[in-house]
Amino acid sequence: MADVDSTGDTGHKEIKVELGERSYAVRIGAGVRHGLAEVIAGLGARRAAVVSARPREWVPETGVPTLHVPARDGERDKTLATVAELCSRFASFGLTRSDVVVSCGGGTTTDSVGLAAALYHRGVSVVHLPTSLLAQVDASVGGKTAVNLPEGKNLVGAYWQPRAVLCDTDYLRTLPRRELVNGLGEIARCHFIGAGDLRGLPLAEQIAANVALKASVVAADERDAGLRHLLNYGHTLGHALERATGYRLRHGECVAVGTVFAGRLAGELGRIPSARVAEHLDVVRHYGLPTALPEGPSVAELISLMRLDKKAVDGLAFVLDGPRGAELVSGVPQDVVARTLAGMPRADH
Secondary structure, eight states: OOOEEEOGGGOOEEEEEOOGGGOEEEEEETTGGGGHHHHHHHHTOSOEEEEESSOGGGSOOOSSOEEEEEOOOSGGGOSHHHHHHHHHHHHHHTOOTTSEEEEEESHHHHHHHHHHHHHGGGOOEEEEEEOSHHIIIIITSSSEEEEEETTEEEEEEEEOOOSEEEEEGGGGGGSOHHHHHHHHHHHHHHTTTTSOOOTTSOHHHHHHHHHHHHHHHHHHOTTSSSGGGGGGTTHHHHHHHHHHTTTOSOHHHHHHHHHHHHHHHHHHTTSSOHHHHHHHHHHHHHTTOOOSBOSSOOHHHHHHHHTTSTTOSSSEEEEEOOTTSSEEEEEEOHHHHHHHHHTSOBOOO
């Protein structure tokens, strides 16, 4: 994993995403958002566009003339129409390629704003201030930006690395309990892709461990040529569940169920022993996450949705645990997938 550096007496942690000239720091800790003006000054930007799904008072000063654009978190606004509207606002403000865009919100906001920054003038600097746990441990780091189509989740996007990420843990104090648990879904799945057992650690340390793992993977495989597939552990079924439930279930909740399923499927394929299968269930339960399929979506519907997954270039594909650790497994027989899904418990509400 990438190194985690402590920064003096503040208790803040800093993790470097090593990508040569495009390297950047992820700062984690209480109050780190107040370093935004310093970051912007370091970029030499003369103007900023701040797109925020949070109240104006949550956004720190930028130190430069600033356009404030309200946004809404949520999958329903994670569309090309949203990106087009943002770019129009940037243009009306006179934002140039040498200026900066700032996102402040959850993962859907960082995704949409990141894609708008990637497309506007063929690329303008972006800084993320993720305000949800899910965004801090996953969406804001790594440079993947995307929006949804009716046909599937995250099907239109670009790789566009931020210039900095400020994960202010003060933001997390405002989250409803369900939204906090939602972020724990990504932390739970990291147990099986190299982060180690994070149960019992303070939340800031769990965030730092997840970011460090992701930073090391992104540095080795920025554009999903191989290793980066590991970060999709639990996501193949997870994304299908999001769509099948009309996004009634949160992303992290769906990834949690997908993680339990990944353990069961790996067991069915003889890749891991029963104790390791049970460990998937134990870890997900520890974080207070759902472990059962929701009522409603049929096995056939979920399989059809999983075939739309971006990894599925050869039939059904999943990132699965195994004797060499987690890896992408392509061409998984449909009957095994169907049998494993049918064996999953269903939630009673």
